[in-house]
């Protein structure tokens with residue numbers, strides 16, 4: 001049984017701030033893409049914010065995460081700053097990867113965010129390697145590998161769970177099961193109803209969490225982090241979640257019904273959490289208002305910064321490539 005994990009008032013406020021920041025960041029991305037300021041396929045995380053926030057809040061700042069093609073929320077939750085993030089999405093020199101990574105390949109090693117990737121499941125072996133390095137160096141760092149339900153059908157997922165289990169690596173595999181891999185529902189593409197069951201095949205601890213419940217995710221991840229740091233090996237956590245938006249911005253979503261989407265959006269965890277903070281007398285309605293205004297102002301500043309930043313000079317395009 002997990003030991004009792006206390007969630008302080010400050011932490012609850014922080015959960016709200018982070019989830020709201022991710023939501024607003026993604027809404028801004030949706031606004032900038034059709035203007036041509038962000039280019040390429042872009043995937044937003046609206047609806048899944050509680051997973052990144054709850055999970056990353058259980059880590060130390062020098063722990064690692066590895067993200068997916070839907071990675072803006074992971075980056076913010078791991079301590080990424082809005083200015084270099086927005087600049088990266090706009091392809092500018094002031095971005096985390098000097099604009100060479102963009103939305104799908106953002107990384108910020110300084111805050112332990114080892115990278116996102118457009119290649120589905122490719123983050124899982126990178127995360128497993130990071131966890132192996134921590135075990136080898138005995139530095140007690142823990143890694144979280146985020147991936148989707150679709151990625152859990154890729155061979156590398158199974159190879160990495162096996163290796164992590166036999167080597168007792170300090171890693172937590174977090175499957176964000178939003179029910180779809182682009183247009184394909186998990187229920188017709190995946191052999192099991194609950195992806196967490198797959199941990200059994202690798203003699204690994206597992207848990208299923210409500211992906212809308214930031215506090216539950218924090219508690220379950222904290223417990224897995226503690227075991228990983230104590231040398232007790234990996235955990236597979238499946239977060240049942242839902243993406244409120246299409247697979248990418250512009251997805252016509254012909255594969256799922258309007259009523260399904262509307263019903264899911266009507267249960268918005270962000271609105272519910274706001275109400276919960278008021279009910280628990282943690283923040284008043286007016287305090288919530290000022291928290292929101294501050295975040296919105298920071299985001300406007302970050303957007304302005306990104307717009308005004310220069311593009312990288314073409315002569316520097318091959319810099320920072322290691323061989």
Ligand SMILES: Cc1ncc(C[n+]2csc(CCOP(=O)(O)OP(=O)(O)O)c2C)c(N)n1
Nearest residue numbers: 070118119120148149150151178180181182
């Ligand atoms: C190796 C590989 N195969 C296929 C694709 C095309 N593709 C992009 S996203 C995606 C679905 C991913 O689904 P999931 O892992 O559930 O993540 P979600 O998009 O739902 O967050 C696919 C198949 C790809 N990018 N890489």
